Amino acid sequence: xxxxxxxxxxxxxxxxxxxxxxxxxxxxxxxxxxxxxxxxxxxxxxxxxxxxxxxxxxxxxxxxxxxxxxxxxxxxxxxxxxxxxxxxxxxxxxxxxxxxxxxxxxxxxxxxxxxxxxxxxxxxxx
Amino acid sequence: xxxxxxxxxxxxxxxxxxxxxxxxxxxxxxxxxxxxxxxxxxxxxxxxxxxxxxxxxxxxxxxxxxxxxxxxxxxxxxxxxxxxxxxxxxxxxxxxxxxxxxxxxxxxxxxxxxxxxxxxxxxxxx
DNA sequence: ACGCTGTTTAGATGTCTGTCAAGCTAGAGG
DNA sequence: CCTCTAGCTTGACAGACATCTAAACAGCGT
Numbered sequence: 315x316x317x318x319x320x321x322x323x324x325x326x327x328x329x330x331x332x333x334x335x336x337x338x339x340x341x342x343x344x345x346x347x348x349x350x351x352x353x354x355x356x357x358x359x360x361x362x363x364x365x366x367x368x369x370x371x372x373x374x375x376x377x378x379x380x381x382x383x384x385x386x387x388x389x390x391x392x393x394x395x396x397x398x399x400x401x402x403x404x405x406x407x408x409x410x411x412x413x414x415x416x417x418x419x420x421x422x423x424x425x426x427x428x429x430x431x432x433x434x435x436x437x438x439x440x
Numbered sequence: 441x442x443x444x445x446x447x448x449x450x451x452x453x454x455x456x457x458x459x460x461x462x463x464x465x466x467x468x469x470x471x472x473x474x475x476x477x478x479x480x481x482x483x484x485x486x487x488x489x490x491x492x493x494x495x496x497x498x499x500x501x502x503x504x505x506x507x508x509x510x511x512x513x514x515x516x517x518x519x520x521x522x523x524x525x526x527x528x529x530x531x532x533x534x535x536x537x538x539x540x541x542x543x544x545x546x547x548x549x550x551x552x553x554x555x556x557x558x559x560x561x562x563x564x565x566x
Numbered sequence: 567a568c569g570c571t572g573t574t575t576a577g578a579t580g581t582c583t584g585t586c587a588a589g590c591t592a593g594a595g596g
Numbered sequence: 597c598c599t600c601t602a603g604c605t606t607g608a609c610a611g612a613c614a615t616c617t618a619a620a621c622a623g624c625g626t
Binding site: 339344353425 | 459460461462463464465466469470472473474476477478479480481482483484485486488489490492493541543546547549550551552553554555556
């Protein structure tokens with residue numbers, strides 16, 4: 315299986331000051347934008363959420379196609395977008411393909427969006 | 441200025457469990473996706489970052505058009521997308537228009553992406 | 567009125583999303 | 597080994613949506 319999953323190697327290089335700390339340069343923005351863009355679709359957001367919230371941390375594609383009104387190939391396309399954005403990784407085991415999230419990448423994106431100076435965000439009673 | 445900024449009222453209703461805690465329903469996803477989509481463009485990401493990292497918390501449009509290779513109307517268009525997504529608000533004062541971020545919205549998006557139960561935010565398990 | 571700032575409109579060009587059809591991989595059965 | 601079936605991906609395409617620019621418009625101060 316030479317067809318390896320392709321992670322964006324750039325995130326380590328460009329990443330991770332919060333948006334509000336200093337302006338992103340165009341290189342950072344070019345790296346981050348595709349990740350947020352991948353999140354910018356309701357189906358993909360739900361797919362990611364279903365994968366991330368699965369008990370073992372992995373979800374079989376066969377369990378992901380059910381809850382949506384779209385066809386199998388469409389799910390497959392969306393999973394590909396998430397994968398190429400570096401947000402999830404996939405692996406075939408026997409008949410089935412399993413996806414899991416890349417927690418570090420999501421946490422970094424979260425860190426980039428965070429405006430409040432981390433600890434004292436208690437003010438927000440949900 | 442009767443031209444009030446229109447915030448998405450839905451965020452309060454649907455929001456804010458982390459993605460990884462339980463699957464988003466289609467209503468939540470439909471509310472969140474446009475916000476992430478607004479972040480999914482390099483120019484908008486830089487605009488948001490420039491606004492968020494400005495000293496007084498506000499940036500004049502006149503300062504935002506300079507660093508980009510695109511024309512004024514294009515910047516205006518991107519600011520509109522960010523505004524309609526609820527990520528920023530704008531206000532005209534005299535000749536100039538100033539934008540500022542809506543920190544709570546960005547922090548919520550960050551909270552939704554967070555996977556690690558980081559100690560600082562562990563308290564708000566819903 | 568005039569110039570400066572920023573937005574809106576109209577329209578060309580490009581990108582995304584979804585579907586059907588076809589392909590590939592793995593396991594079961596003959 | 598061959599065929600059959602299930603699971604998932606890829607390719608080709610139509611329709612919808614985004615991005616960008618130039619030109620016209622609107623608000624403010626002189």
